[in-house]
Amino acid sequence: MAYIVGVGLGLFVFVFARVVGLARERGFYPTVLAVVATYYGLFAVMGGSPEAIIAESTVAALFFAVTAIGFKRNLWIVAAGLAAHGLFDAIHGHVITNPGMPEWWPVFCGTIDVVLGVGLAWLLLQNKVCAAAH
Numbered sequence: 001m002a003y004i005v006g007v008g009l010g011l012f013v014f015v016f017a018r019v020v021g022l023a024r025e026r027g028f029y030p031t032v033l034a035v036v037a038t039y040y041g042l043f044a045v046m047g048g049s050p051e052a053i054i055a056e057s058t059v060a061a062l063f064f065a066v067t068a069i070g071f072k073r074n075l076w077i078v079a080a081g082l083a084a085h086g087l088f089d090a091i092h093g094h095v096i097t098n099p100g101m102p103e104w105w106p107v108f109c110g111t112i113d114v115v116l117g118v119g120l121a122w123l124l125l126q127n128k129v130c131a132a133a134h
Contacts, residue, residue, distance in 0.1 A: 002107040026133070032116060033063060034063070036085055036113060037085065039105075040101065044056045044100055045100065051097075055098075066080075075124060079118075079121045082113050082117030082120060085109075089110030090110055
């Protein structure tokens, strides 16, 4: 079920951003990547685990770096970052123990991340958004 809802919501966000014009702005997908990088930290706080907070904050910092570099240089980096976060979701439980994370979250979030990463790549291939910063 988490896959179905993740794909559905990922497609909804993608279409919504296109229809209202958010996806035309270079900052939209980098902002999405920065936001998705913070959720595991929230779960770590909810779970009350200092070790998880440190681990999740370290990973989030890496995705924030990808966000900044991608925004400043080329949105292909952001598309790859979104897809990479989806892959990270797939291995998260094997790398970090986070007692506050819902069991279904990695599948749900990972699916949305991959859908949005592929969506951004499609927009870049179609020249609907400028890849390089000006």
